[in-house]
Amino acid sequence: MMSLLLRAALALLLSVTRVYGACPGDCGGDGEVTVNDVVLAVSIALGGASLDQCAAADADGDGSVAVADLVAGVNALLGGCGAAPTATPSVGTPSPTATATPSATPTLTMTPAIGPRVVFFGMTSADDVLQSPIGTDPDGVPIYQRAFGFGFRLVVEAAPGASGFSVGTDSFADGDAPALQVQATRPLGNGSTDVCDVAPPLVGGVPGIDPPRFDDSAAVVDALNDLGCRFVDGTGQPQARNCAASCAKDANGDYACVDTATEAQFCVLVDTLLEFPPGDTLVTVRVRDKGRGTVAPNLGPPSRLIVRVQ
DSSP states (O other): OOOHHHHHHHHHHTTOOOOOSSOTTOTTSSSOOOHHHHHHHHHHHTTSSOGGGOGGGOTTOSSSOOHHHHHHHHHHHHHOTTOOOOOOOOOSOOOSSOOBOOTTSOOBOOOOOOSOEEEEEEEEETTSBBOOOSEEOTTOOEEEEESSSSSEEEEEEEEOOTTOOOBOOBSOOTTSOOSEEEEESSOBTTOOOSTTOEETTEEOOBOOOSSOOOOSOHHHHHHHHHHHTTOOOTTSOSBOBOGGGOSSBOTTSOBOOSSTTOSEEEEEEEOGGGOOOSEEEEEEEEEBBOOBTTBOOOBOOOEEEEEEEO
């Protein structure tokens, strides 16, 4: 989850108007401040990235990135670089979330997902050979087609995001959502609502979540854990693997991570207990980092694929 500090900082940033005439926060040096530039600046302020990754984030040149520096960067994002000063920020107690409506500017809501990036989300055959999608849907989501709803693996690979924190490795968490958060829009297997029912006599499937959503409701958290507990490492534990213990083969037939940036790989064998129903099932995944010290873990952006069973 996004830390309270980060949420509060972003709320403050969105509550101000232009104050600087230069271009603070322009990490790319191209005369424009982007949302990614602001996210990186926030990460530097929280200690998740170093100042040398974006020296422009330090607007006042004091060697650190403080709230005032972040304010300057967001002002440049909203008003453009080189804009004349028009106001000073009103610093009070920021609310956890906020939406700014600058003059003649559409409403902007910033909820950057600075946690881990999903660098690969795909499928292998039962013998761990990578499969290719047959195409994409109108939204660009890759479609993997199967003759049967079982006998393959789903593979998720994640790398650190803008926060710079290590990728979380648990795929099951008793009473809370795990670091690996994966869900399907349709019931898998018999759709049982029992959580992690993988051993006799309690053996069942996973309920669907349609439309896809990530919230704190018991039904969603239980479904995330129910599917997540089946993503196991080489010893059968519900957690990530490293690349040395990959579940996927490369072009040479050797086991290796698909993306070289991967820090954690999650694998599940889809057997008859997790059989996908005929038709299209949308699978959505996101991953949380480990946080650091007093900084709470952060969630990354979601990734999606469609499993199409003929």
